[in-house]
Amino acid sequence: MSQVRVHNFxxxxxxxxxxxxxxxxxxxxxxxxxxxxxxxxxxxxxxxQGQPGGSTGIDDAFASAWEPGIGxxxxxxxxxxxxxxxxxxxxxxxxxxDTPPYDVPVFVLTHHAREPLVMQGQTAFTxxxxxxxxxxxxxxxxxxxxxxxxxxxxxxxxxYLEAGLLDELQIHVAPLLLGDGVRLFDQLGSGQLxxxxxxxxxxxxxxxxxxxVVR
Amino acid sequence: MSQVRVHNFxxxxxxxxxxxxxxxxxxxxxxxxxxxxxxxxxxxxxxxQGQPGGSTGIDDAFASAWEPGIGxxxxxxxxxxxxxxxxxxxxxxxxxxDTPPYDVPVFVLTHHAREPLVMQGQTAFTxxxxxxxxxxxxxxxxxxxxxxxxxxxxxxxxxYLEAGLLDELQIHVAPLLLGDGVRLFDQLGSGQLxxxxxxxxxxxxxxxxxxxVVR
Numbered sequence: 001m002s003q004v005r006v007h008n009f010x011x012x013x014x015x016x017x018x019x020x021x022x023x024x025x026x027x028x029x030x031x032x033x034x035x036x037x038x039x040x041x042x043x044x045x046x047x048x049q050g051q052p053g054g055s056t057g058i059d060d061a062f063a064s065a066w067e068p069g070i071g072x073x074x075x076x077x078x079x080x081x082x083x084x085x086x087x088x089x090x091x092x093x094x095x096x097x098d099t100p101p102y103d104v105p106v107f108v109l110t111h112h113a114r115e116p117l118v119m120q121g122q123t124a125f126t127x128x129x130x131x132x133x134x135x136x137x138x139x140x141x142x143x144x145x146x147x148x149x150x151x152x153x154x155x156x157x158x159x160y161l162e163a164g165l166l167d168e169l170q171i172h173v174a175p176l177l178l179g180d181g182v183r184l185f186d187q188l189g190s191g192q193l194x195x196x197x198x199x200x201x202x203x204x205x206x207x208x209x210x211x212x213v214v215r
Numbered sequence: 216m217s218q219v220r221v222h223n224f225x226x227x228x229x230x231x232x233x234x235x236x237x238x239x240x241x242x243x244x245x246x247x248x249x250x251x252x253x254x255x256x257x258x259x260x261x262x263x264q265g266q267p268g269g270s271t272g273i274d275d276a277f278a279s280a281w282e283p284g285i286g287x288x289x290x291x292x293x294x295x296x297x298x299x300x301x302x303x304x305x306x307x308x309x310x311x312x313d314t315p316p317y318d319v320p321v322f323v324l325t326h327h328a329r330e331p332l333v334m335q336g337q338t339a340f341t342x343x344x345x346x347x348x349x350x351x352x353x354x355x356x357x358x359x360x361x362x363x364x365x366x367x368x369x370x371x372x373x374x375y376l377e378a379g380l381l382d383e384l385q386i387h388v389a390p391l392l393l394g395d396g397v398r399l400f401d402q403l404g405s406g407q408l409x410x411x412x413x414x415x416x417x418x419x420x421x422x423x424x425x426x427x428v429v430r
Contacts, residue, residue: 013410013426014400015230034407161392175410175426177376179403185229188394192249195228195390200422202415207424211228211390 002140003147003167006157008066009184010035010172010206016181017154024082027095029181035174038206039063058203062172070104071146072139074132076156077110080125093117094125104149105142107135109156132159154184162188166213169195173207217355218362218382221372223281224399225250225387225421231396232369239297242310244396250389253421254278273418277387285319286361287354289347291371292325295340308332309340319364320357322350324371347374369399377403381428384410388422 011017012035019031028035039045043054044063054060067073081092094100094117102123110127117125128135139148150160160166171184194214201208226232227250234246243250254260258269259278269275296307309315309332317338324343332340343350354363365375375381386399409429416423 013424014398014403031407173424175412177400177403177408177410179406179408183229185392188229188392191394192246193392193394195392197390197417197419197422200415200417202412204412207412207415209228209388209422 002071002143002145004136004150004160004165005070005147005168005170006150006152006160006166007070007168007170008062008172009152009157009170010038010174011184012174012176012178012181014177014179015183015185016178017152017184018182019178020180020182022078022082022182027082031178031181034176035178038172038174038203041205058201058208059205062208067104067149069147070149071143072104073102073106073149073151074135074139074156075106075108075151076153077108078153078155079151080108080110093119096123099123105139106151107139107142109135132156132163132165136160136165154182154186157184158187161185161193161213162191164215168198168210168212170208170210173209175206217286217358217360219351219365219375219380220285220362220383220385221365221367221375221381222285222383222385223277223387224367224372224385225253225389226399227389227391227393227396229392229394230398230400231393232367232399233397234393235395235397237293237297237397242297246393246396249391249393253387253389253418256420273416273423274420277423284362285364286358287319288317288321288364288366289350289354289371290321290323290366291368292323293368293370294366295323295325308334311338314338320354321366322354322357324350347371347378347380351375351380369397369401372399373402376400376408376428377406379430383413383425383427385423385425388424390421 019029022029038059041055042060042063043056046054080094099121100119100123106125108125108127113129114127195211196214198212199210234244237244253274256270257275257278258271261269314336315334315338321340322343323340328344329342410426411429413427414425
């Protein structure tokens with residue numbers, strides 16, 4: 001069966017995936033892009049920007065294989081749009097312009113029903129209002145035999161973790177203490193969850209950790 | 216100059232160094248010894264228990280060189296004794312019996328003045344009531360050219376981090392989500408702190424991370 005994965009989630013050593021004070025102008029809060037800086041020098045990222053050169057080591061291997069095997073994506077309302085912004089009162093089609101960088105069906109969990117949104121390129125956003133299990137069911141059907149990515153934000157990953165629906169976690173630990181913000185792992189109660197580290201790789205810029213959730 | 220180090224601090228992937236509900240009977244709270252289980256199969260630990268055999272890989276290398284280069288240790292009141300226990304009202308000489316496993320002078324930060332406590336073996340506890348900088352000054356003097364270990368608990372490590380007095384962090388990340396407890400990194404405010412990863416090693420049981428604090 002296809003796996004349900006949290007994939008390519010960058011966090012600080014103190015566990016924050018986003019800084020404090022997230023807003024329309026500052027989608028990562030006070031952290032700015034600091035958590036994602038390991039990505040910028042890679043050849044893959046530079047090519048996305050139309051620039052030559054760039055690093056070709058471990059970080060580029062992760063960057064170039066950003067979402068291997070992913071057939072559908074689930075995202076929280078806060079990843080699709082700012083919490084205190086125009087959406088849902090005004091039209092908001094995501095942070096990514098007319099051609100979002102998603103090549104797979106994206107399911108957005110929200111309390112506000114909305115017609116599916118088909119963008120240029122291959123991205124289509126479907127808005128799901130009846131909870132994480134319904135979203136997963138739709139995403140699994142769309143992904144067929146490929147995996148389902150739980151793309152964030154942190155609260156969404158936590159909900160899938162607590163519901164026992166996640167199979168794999170892949171995170172990138174940036175060498176940074178942010179001190180404040182939104183933690184990837186929070187509000188999990190005191191139920192312990194066993195993991196198995198299935199891959200640990202690191203570069204000077206970041207440590208790449210992958211875990212399987214043990215059931 | 217000698218370095219000030221947080222060394223061999225085991226945490227869960229969600230950042231907890233101790234579980235919830237710490238007490239005299241449960242010094243690690245609901246986590247039990249789970250965070251430290253990577254240590255138990257090593258040859259070094261088994262030899263400490265008078266048992267033969269044990270693993271001889273990466274984890275044993277860390278176990279056998281537990282505190283290399285350390286000349287003095289600073290610990291918080293909560294590492295020396297339980298927060299809701301006999302001390303300071305009754306006599307309490309630490310968790311470790313008559314012969315504590317410290318071969319260096321130990322400085323215990325507390326609000327309760329007390330005469331130095333010389334134990335069997337080479338351990339002597341000195342109680343410091345005038346703050347973290349005074350404790351560090353005494354520890355540096357005792358360590359001479361060797362390093363000073365900030366041994367925990369977590370709050371003590373946080374205080375030295377916030378004061379800009381730490382040079383190095385070495386932590387062991389256990390493959391576990393604890394969900395609740397006392398975090399190693401918490402209450403740091405939103406001042407970002409840059410780190411440099413200077414060593415990443417891992418075994419199936421645990422991931423060993425070492426960082427230098429960048430100033």
